[in-house]
Amino acid sequence: xxxxxxxxxxxxxxxxxxxxxxxxxxxxxxxxxxxxxxxxxxxxxxxxxxxxxxxxxxxxxxxxxxxxxxxxxxxxxxxxxxxxxxxxxxxxxxxxxxxxxxxxxxxxxxxxxxxxxxxxxxxxxxxxxxxx
Amino acid sequence: xxxxxxxxxxxxxxxxxxxxxxxxxxxxxxxxxxxxxxxxxxxxxxxxxxxxxxxxxxxxxxxxxxxxxxxxxxxxxxxxxxxxxxxxxxxxxxxxxxxxxxxxxxxxxxxxxxxxxxxxxxxxxxxxxxxxxxxxxxxxxxxxxxxxxxxxxxxxxxxxxxxxxxxxxxxxxxxxxxxxxxxxxxxxxxxxxxxxxxxxxxxxxxxxxxxxxxxxxxxxxxxxxxxxxxxxxxxxxxxxxxxxxxxxxxxxxxxxxxxxxxxxxxxxxxxxxxxxxxxxxxxxxxxxxxxxxxxxxxxxxxxxxxxxxxxxxxxxxxxxxxxxxxxxxxxxxxxxxxxxxxxxxxxxxxxxxxxxxxxxxxxxxxxxxxxxxxxxxxxxxxxxxxxxxxxxxxxxxxxxxxxxxxxxxxxxxxxxxxxxxxxxxxxxxxxxxxxxxxxxxxxxxxxxxxxxxxxxxxxxxxxxxxxxxxxxxxxxxxxxxxxxxxxxxxxxxxxxxxxxxxxxxxxxxxxxxxxxxxxxxxxxxxxxxxxxxxxxxxxxxxxxxxxxxxxxxxxxxxxxxxxxxxxxxxxxxxxxxxxxxxxxxxxxxxxxxxxxxxxxxxxxxxxxxxxxxxxxxxxxxxxxxxxxxxxxxxxxxxxxxxxxxxxxxxxxxxxxxxxxxxxxxxxxxxxxxxxxxxxxxxxxxxxxxxxxxxxxxxxxxxxxxxxxxxxxxxxxxxxxxxxxxxxxxxxxxxxxxxxxxxxxxxxxxxxxxxxxx
Numbered sequence: 001x002x003x004x005x006x007x008x009x010x011x012x013x014x015x016x017x018x019x020x021x022x023x024x025x026x027x028x029x030x031x032x033x034x035x036x037x038x039x040x041x042x043x044x045x046x047x048x049x050x051x052x053x054x055x056x057x058x059x060x061x062x063x064x065x066x067x068x069x070x071x072x073x074x075x076x077x078x079x080x081x082x083x084x085x086x087x088x089x090x091x092x093x094x095x096x097x098x099x100x101x102x103x104x105x106x107x108x109x110x111x112x113x114x115x116x117x118x119x120x121x122x123x124x125x126x127x128x129x130x131x132x
Numbered sequence: 133x134x135x136x137x138x139x140x141x142x143x144x145x146x147x148x149x150x151x152x153x154x155x156x157x158x159x160x161x162x163x164x165x166x167x168x169x170x171x172x173x174x175x176x177x178x179x180x181x182x183x184x185x186x187x188x189x190x191x192x193x194x195x196x197x198x199x200x201x202x203x204x205x206x207x208x209x210x211x212x213x214x215x216x217x218x219x220x221x222x223x224x225x226x227x228x229x230x231x232x233x234x235x236x237x238x239x240x241x242x243x244x245x246x247x248x249x250x251x252x253x254x255x256x257x258x259x260x261x262x263x264x265x266x267x268x269x270x271x272x273x274x275x276x277x278x279x280x281x282x283x284x285x286x287x288x289x290x291x292x293x294x295x296x297x298x299x300x301x302x303x304x305x306x307x308x309x310x311x312x313x314x315x316x317x318x319x320x321x322x323x324x325x326x327x328x329x330x331x332x333x334x335x336x337x338x339x340x341x342x343x344x345x346x347x348x349x350x351x352x353x354x355x356x357x358x359x360x361x362x363x364x365x366x367x368x369x370x371x372x373x374x375x376x377x378x379x380x381x382x383x384x385x386x387x388x389x390x391x392x393x394x395x396x397x398x399x400x401x402x403x404x405x406x407x408x409x410x411x412x413x414x415x416x417x418x419x420x421x422x423x424x425x426x427x428x429x430x431x432x433x434x435x436x437x438x439x440x441x442x443x444x445x446x447x448x449x450x451x452x453x454x455x456x457x458x459x460x461x462x463x464x465x466x467x468x469x470x471x472x473x474x475x476x477x478x479x480x481x482x483x484x485x486x487x488x489x490x491x492x493x494x495x496x497x498x499x500x501x502x503x504x505x506x507x508x509x510x511x512x513x514x515x516x517x518x519x520x521x522x523x524x525x526x527x528x529x530x531x532x533x534x535x536x537x538x539x540x541x542x543x544x545x546x547x548x549x550x551x552x553x554x555x556x557x558x559x560x561x562x563x564x565x566x567x568x569x570x571x572x573x574x575x576x577x578x579x580x581x582x583x584x585x586x587x588x589x590x591x592x593x594x595x596x597x598x599x600x601x602x603x604x605x606x607x608x609x610x611x612x613x614x615x616x617x618x619x620x621x622x623x624x625x626x627x628x629x630x631x632x633x634x635x636x637x638x639x640x641x642x643x644x645x646x647x648x649x650x651x652x653x654x655x656x657x658x659x660x661x662x663x664x665x666x667x668x669x670x671x672x673x674x675x676x677x678x679x680x681x682x683x684x685x686x687x688x689x690x691x692x693x694x695x696x697x698x699x700x701x702x703x704x705x706x707x708x709x710x711x712x713x714x715x716x717x718x719x720x721x722x723x724x725x726x727x728x729x730x731x732x733x734x735x736x737x738x739x740x741x742x743x744x745x746x747x748x749x750x751x752x753x754x755x756x757x758x759x760x761x762x763x764x765x766x767x768x769x770x771x772x773x774x775x776x777x778x779x780x781x782x783x784x785x786x787x788x789x790x791x792x793x794x795x796x797x798x799x800x801x802x803x804x805x806x807x808x809x810x811x812x813x814x815x816x817x818x819x820x821x822x823x824x825x826x827x828x829x830x831x832x833x834x835x836x837x838x839x840x841x842x843x844x845x846x847x848x849x850x851x852x853x854x855x856x857x858x859x860x861x862x863x864x865x866x867x868x869x870x871x872x873x874x875x876x877x878x879x880x881x882x883x884x885x886x887x888x889x
Contacts, residue, residue, distance in 0.1 A: 001438070001843035049851075056850035063438055068445035 001064060008060050015054035016120075020113050022047055027092050027106040031099055039094060077125035078116055085112045135575050138650040145654055149661035156665060156677060157608050163674045164604040165331035165343035169269040173278040180323040186600045188324025190524040191317040194517055195292070196455030197534015199462075200307060203328050203603065204344055204671050205750035205828075207536055208458055210437050211305035212832050213751050216348040218284055218329035220829040223259060223353055225280035227251040256354045259333045260342070271330070285322040292318045303440035304834040308453035313520060328603070331672055345678060347670035348828035349748055355827075357747050360675045365744035368686035372738075375690035379655065383694055386647075391701075394709035395638040401711075405782050406482050408492035408562070413782060414500055415475035416775045417871065420864050422468035422507070423768075427860050429461040431853060437837065438846050455518045459532065459539045460511055465763055466537055466618065467507050472771030473622055474503075474555050477584060479778040480629055481562035483636070484577065489561045496558060502551045509547075510540035517541070528599050535606060537614045538594050549591055556588035572642035576631050576649045583625035590617045604672035611667040618767070620660050624653050626770050630722060633777055637715070639705045652691070659687030669743055670750060678743050685741050692734040699726035717793035718780060721773030724801055728765025736761050736808070748823045752831055754816030761808050769800070772863065779870060787873030789866055796862035803856025810848040818842060 022043075030038035037043065062068055062075070069079040092105035118127035171180045192203075201211030227240040230251055235243060240251060263272045273281065291298050294310035302309060312318045331343040333353055346355045432443055433454065441449040478496050482488050516522060517531025530541040538545065563584075566577055593612035597605060631645040640648075665681030706712050706719040736758040740749050749755065776793070818841065823831035830836060 001840055001847075003840040004844055048855075052851040052854055055854065056847055059444075059850060060847045062444060066445065071445050 001060065005061075005064050008057050008064070012054060012057035012061060015050050015057060016117065019047070019050045019054055020110075022050065023089055023093075023113075024106075024110065027089075027102075027109070030093065031102045031106060073125040074119055074123045077127075078119050081112055081116050081119070085109055085116065088112060135646055135650065138647065138654065139575075142650060142654050142657075145658050146661070149657070152662055152680065153664065156662075156680060157605075159676055160604055160608050160668065160671075160673045161602075163336075164602050165334075165672045166264055166266075166269075167327065167602065168264060168271045171271045171273065171326075171330075173273055173275050175275060177278070179273070179278055179281060180326065184320050184323035185327045187317075187524065188320035188322070188327075189603065190528060190599060191312065191321045192324050193534030194317070194520065194522065194524050194527040194532060195311050195321070195534075196453075196459060196518050196532055197539075198536040199455045199459045199532075199534070199539065200311075201305070202751045204332065204607075205347065206607065206667075206671070207751070208454075209751065209753060209756060209832070210440070210454065210837060211307055213348060213828060214325045215328040215332045215344075216350065216827070216829040216832065218288075218325045219259075219333045219348070219350055219353070219355075220827065221284045221287065222277075222280050222326075222329065223255050223333075223350075225283040226258065226277055227255050229276050229279055230254070252352045255352070259353055260335050260340075262334050262337055264334075264337075281326060285319070285326070288322040288325060289315070289318050292321060301834070304838055306436040306440040306449075306454035308441065308449040308455075311453070311455070311518075311520075317520075317524070341675075343672050344670045345673075345675065345747075347747060347750065349823055350827045350829065352827070357744055358675075360678055361743040361747055364679050364682040365742040368682040368742055371683055372686040372689055375687050376693040379690050379693055386651075391704070391708070392638060392641050394712065396709070396711075398711040398714065399636060399638055400781050403483075403781055405479075406488040406492075408488060408496045408558075409479050409482055409778075410782060411493045411496040411500070412475040412479045412778060413871075414497075415471055415478070415503075416779060417867060418500070418504065419468050419472045419475070419771065419775060420860075420867050422464050422471065424860055424864060426461055426464035426468060427853075427857055429457045429464065431857075433457045433461050434846060434849055434853070438843055452515070453518060455532075456515050459514050459518070462537055463510070463514070463539050464507075465768075469763075469767045469771045470618075470622070471503060472775050473626065474499075476629055476774040476778055477555065477559045477625070478562075480632065481559045483781075484573075484580075484632060485563055485566035487562065487565040492558065492562060495554065499551060499554050499558065502547065502554070506540075506544055506547045506551060510544035513541045513544060514539055525599070535610050537618075538610055542595075545594055549595070552588045552591050556584060559584050573632065573635055573645065575646040576628050576635070576642070579624065579649050579653055580628035580632065583621050583628060586621040587617065587625060590621055593617065602672075604668075607668055607671040611664050615664040615667060616661065620657065620664075622767070623656065623660075626774065627652055627656075629774065634705060637705075637712075639708055639712075655691045656688075659684050659690060663688040666741060666746070669746055682741075682743050686738075689734050689738050689741070692730050695726050695730050695734075699723050702726065714785070714788070715777070715780060717790060717797055718773050718776035720797055721769050721776060724769045724797070725766055725773065727801075728761055728769060728804075732758065732761025732765035732808075736813075748828070749816065749820045751828065752816050752819040752823060753812050754820060757808055757812035757816050760812060761804060765804055772800075779867075783870040784873040787869050789869055792862045792866040792869075796859045796866065799855050799859030799862065801859075803852045803854070803859055806852025807849055807856065808852075810852055811845050812849075815842055815845045818845075 026038040026043065026047075029035035067075055069075040088105050088109035092102050092109050096102040096105050115127050119125060122128070122130050124130040167182055167185050169182050170178050172178050198207030201207060201217075202209070202213045204215055205213060207213075224240060227248075231238050231240045231243055231247075235247070240248060243251070258274065258277060264270070265272070287298075291301060291305075291307070292312045293315070294313075299309065302311075312321065332348060333350070333355065334342055336343055341358050341360075342355065345361060346358050349355060349357075432448070432452075435443055436449075436454040436457065440454070441447055478499075482492070513530045514532045517527045522531045528541065529543045533539055533541060533545070540548070560581070563577070563581055567574070567581060571577065591613060593609050593616070596609040596612075628649050631640065631649050634640040635642050635645050662680055662684035665677050666685035667681075668677050669681055702719060702722050706716045712719075736754075740746050740754050740758055780788070819831040819836060822836050836842060
């Protein structure tokens with residue numbers, strides 16, 4: 001499977017980009033432009049599909065590079081922040097009661113997302129802070 | 133056709149089918165490959181004895197048996213098929229000996245193609261010639277072959293021990309390190325592997341076909357499909373076409389009653405479940421728990437084919453090796469599905485008769501405790517067995533029997549049978565008043581009762597083998613349990629139960645249900661009973677098994693020609709009246725059963741069913757593809773559908789969450805479809821190509837199993853498995869909401885309050 005390392009890594013990164021972009025578009029359209037299509041079934045299923053691909057590629061990469069959450073600190077941080085991102089994203093899109101709250105959650109989710117990406121780039125649990 | 137004629141036809145078919153099945157069993161026993169008193173070389177040195185081979189079978193069983201690689205194609209898929217592996221390794225070793233002696237130390241691989249071809253022809257003669265002498269009860273091999281056998285034996289001794297040189301191979305095979313620490317036990321396992329490969333590579337007396345009908349495909353030795361194999365394959369396809377045409381004609385001739393007008397209200401709405409019916413609640417909670425556990429173990433088992441010793445870096449093979457996770461995964465599938473069906477029987481019997489026998493609830497509770505004890509006890513025994521805690525005799529009783537789907541030790545198997553007898557008594561005593569009454573539904577009730585008796589008694593087929601029974605006969609009886617018991621009588625039982633439920637809901641006339649159930653049972657069992665033989669094609673059985681198995685298992689596919697109509701009719705039931713919205717998802721699970729019956733059992737089953745197909749793909753992932761889509765797709769969905777039907781009447785209607793069931797339904801179906809289409813099916817096709825092109829040993833070798841494309845396909849399971857797991861979790865949350873919903877006050881706790889029919 002190592003033979004496919006670069007392809008899998010590319011798929012993983014592409015899925016991360018699509019996932020983040022889709023979330024941002026839905027959050028902005030719903031919370032700023034008050035669009036009603038943001039929770040439409042096709043969009044929700046597209047999101048699930050992208051996240052499934054992302055997860056699968058992540059598991060494959062873990063096995064290839066032999067680095068695992070709760071063994072390697074940077075992956076542990078990624079997994080824990082991923083949970084936080086999912087919760088914040090859920091509140092940003094539907095669970096928070098007011099528009100202002102949803103916008104705050106959107107900002108927090110985006111910040112966490114950027115931080116996760118920085119951890120992935122640096123392979124350090126401190127992410128972009130490790131560069132300071 | 134009148135009911136009386138249908139009963140006569142069923143009786144005749146059953147008598148004829150079981151007589152023929154018994155005759156086949158006698159022939160299998162008469163023509164099984166001999167286990168000799170001794171295997172000696174030409175110098176008279178004893179290499180193996182009968183005791184070595186028989187102890188080897190028990191030792192192989194103790195390390196997980198069919199859950200670690202396979203024998204004659206039956207078992208697990210990550211480690212090799214040991215018969216094919218031994219046959220190939222021994223042949224190469226033999227040709228290496230000749231090449232070294234006659235070509236100045238060269239190996240077979242270093243020779244020119246023409247020199248290799250000459251050695252292969254010579255090896256084929258040497259290996260295929262039957263040197264078993266019934267007079268002395270001995271097999272005699274040349275000293276060269278004895279030397280080759282010793283080389284392979286050394287390999288297995290190292291592989292099944294802790295030799296660091298073979299650590300990587302063990303990981304590729306997903307075999308834990310030092311799986312059999314006892315050297316003597318390892319030696320007997322090597323003897324057993326040799327004997328199974330001897331049967332696969334040696335011609336029957338006065339024949340040019342081996343004991344296993346030339347299985348496995350090994351072109352180097354001339355192990356190619358036999359003419360009988362090809363002829364019966366073609367004949368079976370023709371019979372399938374004729375059968376479909378005949379069934380469609382019969383169906384067109386039958387009078388089709390219009391469905392009755394559905395009642396304006398739910399006939400079961402006012403029904404108060406009796407104490408014993410309510411006692412089945414805990415069975416269904418157990419079903420969900422076992423189902424979730426089975427899924428988790430499936431994920432671990434699948435991951436073992438990528439990391440043979442680890443689970444994402446955790447060295448779990450030290451604690452629960454592949455042999456254990458796969459055992460539990462397959463065994464739990466049978467346990468949770470059977471529990472769902474047994475609970476349905478216990479629930480529906482008082483519902484149908486309107487009577488609650490004395491102490492029925494106590495019996496139902498006792499049976500539940502016994503079932504939980506057997507499930508947990510047998511799982512613990514299997515773990516201890518694989519950890520080599522027991523001696524080989526104790527292991528057979530309390531540990532791991534090593535026979536796929538009947539892995540539990542004989543002690544646990546006996547307790548399970550006692551439990552089934554208790555279930556039979558409980559269902560019978562509750563159903564009996566209905567059987568004694570004059571009723572329009574009597575034929576369906578009679579089929580239900582007969583299938584209950586068959587479920588109880590036919591599990592006893594699993595007691596027909598002992599510790600030292602020949603593997604050909606073990607296979608004969610094992611498939612009585614797996615095919616006849618699980619796939620046969622449980623299906624008849626389910627058909628009768630579903631029909632009765634629809635009759636009780638007023639969606640089907642009793643008379644229509646009687647004819648449909650009896651006709652369906654005849655059609656289903658006509659192919660199903662003798663179709664069992666398709667599992668025995670290459671298990672050391674004679675050609676008659678291939679003939680009967682091919683023809684009758686083709687007939688098993690015939691009823692699927694009408695399954696689209698059946699699915700449509702079932703779906704229409706959910707639309708017959710507004711109140712049926714309450715039963716929408718249980719009914720849709722029955723529609724899913726029809727779909728997977730066609731795809732999983734029909735299409736994927738027939739893909740591997742003809743002798744010529746199975747010759748190449750037995751023991752490859754196409755079998756796993758059929759196994760998953762048929763076992764869960766048909767029987768699992770049926771179990772969930774029946775469970776929901778029972779829960780519908782017991783649970784608080786306010787806590788019933790259709791949204792969760794909708795997600796569960798689609799996630800389970802889509803997840804199963806993706807598991808098949810993205811992983812198991814393409815993996816199986818790739819392996820089939822290599823099996824046809826090179827040989828079965830190669831299709832099961834690490835070169836193929838761990839090739840980049842095959843490992844990539846393992847990962848392609850993740851999306852489907854994730855979606856599937858979400859479906860199962862939704863079922864669990866759905867059930868939890870029912871459990872924790874506020875209970876409605878009981879009015880008459882113990883009396884029978886269901887309306888009698």
